[in-house]
Amino acid sequence: MSILATILESKRKEVAERKSRISIHALEKTGFFARNCHSLSMSLTQPASTGIIAEFKRKSPSKGVINDRLTVKEVTQAYASAGAACLSVLTDTPFFGGTDQDFEEARRANPHTPMLRKDFMVDEYQIVEAKAMGADVILLIAAALSPQEIKKLGSLARSLGMETLLEVHDEEELSRSLGDYISVVGVNNRNLKNFAEQNVEASKRLAEKIPATCIKVSESCISGPSIIQELRGYGYKGFLIGESFMKTDAPGKALLDFLNQD
Numbered sequence: 001m002s003i004l005a006t007i008l009e010s011k012r013k014e015v016a017e018r019k020s021r022i023s024i025h026a027l028e029k030t031g032f033f034a035r036n037c038h039s040l041s042m043s044l045t046q047p048a049s050t051g052i053i054a055e056f057k058r059k060s061p062s063k064g065v066i067n068d069r070l071t072v073k074e075v076t077q078a079y080a081s082a083g084a085a086c087l088s089v090l091t092d093t094p095f096f097g098g099t100d101q102d103f104e105e106a107r108r109a110n111p112h113t114p115m116l117r118k119d120f121m122v123d124e125y126q127i128v129e130a131k132a133m134g135a136d137v138i139l140l141i142a143a144a145l146s147p148q149e150i151k152k153l154g155s156l157a158r159s160l161g162m163e164t165l166l167e168v169h170d171e172e173e174l175s176r177s178l179g180d181y182i183s184v185v186g187v188n189n190r191n192l193k194n195f196a197e198q199n200v201e202a203s204k205r206l207a208e209k210i211p212a213t214c215i216k217v218s219e220s221c222i223s224g225p226s227i228i229q230e231l232r233g234y235g236y237k238g239f240l241i242g243e244s245f246m247k248t249d250a251p252g253k254a255l256l257d258f259l260n261q262d
């Protein structure tokens with residue numbers, strides 16, 4: 001079984017268990033549910049935007065522990081003051097070591113910055129959870145979802161005022177998953193089925209296939225500022241980066257260094 005299939009199987013069980021504890025109706029009354037969202041599209045298209053979507057990531061199935069020494073609050077605040085256009089916080093626990101509490105702490109510490117709930121979304125319940133956590137953006141992974149599911153989850157996100165980052169890895173995933181509920185497309189350079197690639201070729205390959213009406217984001221394996229320069233040339237406006245920052249002792253400083261050399 002691929003790593004993605006393993007994660008999805010575990011996620012479905014987890015969501016069923018969560019649903020039995022708190023109803024959707026109850027979730028709608030909790031936390032940040034009523035707050036107005038920030039727009040990722042607007043943040044990425046502002047002329048002065050750094051375009052960096054900076055991720056808090058403790059560990060991953062492909063890399064093992066990346067950094068378990070720093071708190072989510074210190075890292076995300078440092079990212080925001082270094083100029084991150086958006087913060088990405090993982091909430092998956094078994095495979096990435098993130099939690100819902102991480103997300104909420106980051107939200108409280110960074111009220112003015114757009115935030116992406118990074119998880120494997122398989123059910124409408126998680127979209128409502130994301131809103132209650134204070135998310136502005138949700139991730140929908142084309143390799144994990146049918147076009148009908150993407151439409152259902154993306155439309156729900158939009159109706160709650162959130163945006164969707166649609167993640168694709170190849171042309172087939174892209175063409176079957178687009179819809180008017182998608183305004184931002186992320187090309188994951190890493191293949192989630194085998195965690196193989198370590199370069200940004202997928203972004204270069206798919207750049208011209210993404211409709212001009214969508215904002216382009218390149219995700220994963222961005223190891224230095226020169227790659228950002230190159231991807232800008234392909235029309236990319238967003239750059240989702242975790243490991244390059246998190247593997248250092250000062251991820252916010254690492255982001256600043258990227259910007260100063262960009």
Ligand SMILES: O=P(O)(O)OC[C@@H](O)[C@@H](O)c1c[nH]c2ccccc12
Nearest residue numbers: 188219220221222240241242243244
């Ligand atoms: O740490 P990196 O290589 O900079 O990658 C960040 C981000 O793109 C990656 O964490 C990611 C992209 N899509 C995902 C889906 C689920 C979990 C994680 C991811």
